[in-house]
Amino acid sequence: MIEVNHLTKRYRGGTAVDDLSFRVEPGRVxxxxxxxxxxxxxxxxMILGLDRPTxxxxxxGGRRYAELxxxxxxxxxxxxxxxxxxxRRVRDxxxxxxxxxxxxxxRVAAVLDETGLAGAAGKAARTLSLGMRQRLGIAxxxxxxxxxxxxxxPVNGLDPExxxxxRNLAKRLAGEGRTVLVSSHLMSEMALTASHLVVIGRGRLLADLPTDEFVSAHSGANLEEAFMRLTSDSVEYRAGGSR
Structure with missing residues (x-):
């Protein structure tokens, strides 16, 4: 389980995350x-210990990443x-x-096969396409x-296949009882992949509920419409450059 408890991150220019709390449960995307x-x-x-919370x-799993x-x-x-x-070569x-x-x-051989990178194992990272680099990150x-x-x-730079x-990987891992958190801007893909949603705006929690309940609660015909209705007041930049 991932547990975010009253998480806040302030910079000199403002607040990026503001008293944010949610849980990511196992067994679902x-x-x-x-x-x-x-x-x-x-x-x-901050979950991964790369930034320190204010x-x-x-x-x-009940521990800070740095304690693992x-x-x-x-x-x-x-x-x-x-x-x-x-x-650096992919395998190295x-x-x-x-x-x-x-x-x-x-384990290296196993993930090379699973991500379709076995044939590129000897290639230098600089020669990889964006999609292949994504696969290396997932490996x-x-x-x-x-x-x-x-x-x-995760789907940045990937072709439709x-x-x-x-999508299938995330669902399979969740089906095995793992905890899977996926951040994406592609609402159509999230509608097909995620069974639960955590939505934030301006660093604050806006919604934390099952995907189908989120859509119906915000009178959306689809996830994209529901998302736009909920987050319309949380967009930093609008058309024409207004803030």
Whole structure:
């Protein structure tokens, strides 16, 4: 389980996350939604220990990420697919991560096969397309066979086949009883993937409920319409550049 408790992050320029609380339960795909600038990526970074909260806490399995002895075996994350040394080969990148968490070479071979990267294992990261880099990031997230998966915009750069693969992967992992949090701007994809939604705007919680209840509660014919109605007052920038 992921537990976010009164999480706040302030910068000199303002507040990115404002007293935010929610839980991500195992056994379902939870969609994490919000307009640009809503605080989704900042929240994910605090869950993963990459940013320090101003107040509140973010826990995975009851612990802060920094307290996990072998973090890849507890939580796998796709936060920024480009965070790979451009000269490092695909297999070597995964081997380095595996060794750092006490994992064997067999897990590297397994995730290369699962993500369709076996044929690109000897290629340098700089030669990969955006879609292939996304697959490499997902391979790294799966490396420790974790019980918690956090995927931030996982379908960026993927072709339609890749999008369907991610959708099915997220559902399969949730079906195995894992905790799956997926952040995305693609409402049509979230409607097909997520059974539960957490929606934020301007760093604050706007909704936390099942997807079908969210749509019906906001009088939307579909998820996109319901989302737009709920978040219309939380958009930082509008057409014409007005704030």
């Amino acid at each position: 939870t969609g994490f939604l919000g307009p640009n600038g809503a605080g989704k990526s900042t929240t994910i970074r 107040a509140g806490s973010a826990l995975v 002895k072998r973090p890849l075996t507890v939580v796998g994350a796709l936060a920024e697919a480009s965070d790979v040394h451009p000269g 990148h995964l081997l380095w991560l595996a060794r750092s968490n006490g994992l064997g070479r067999q 790294a997230a799966l490396l420790g066979d974790p019980g918690v998966l956090i995927l931030d915009e 890749g999008v369907i693969w991610i």
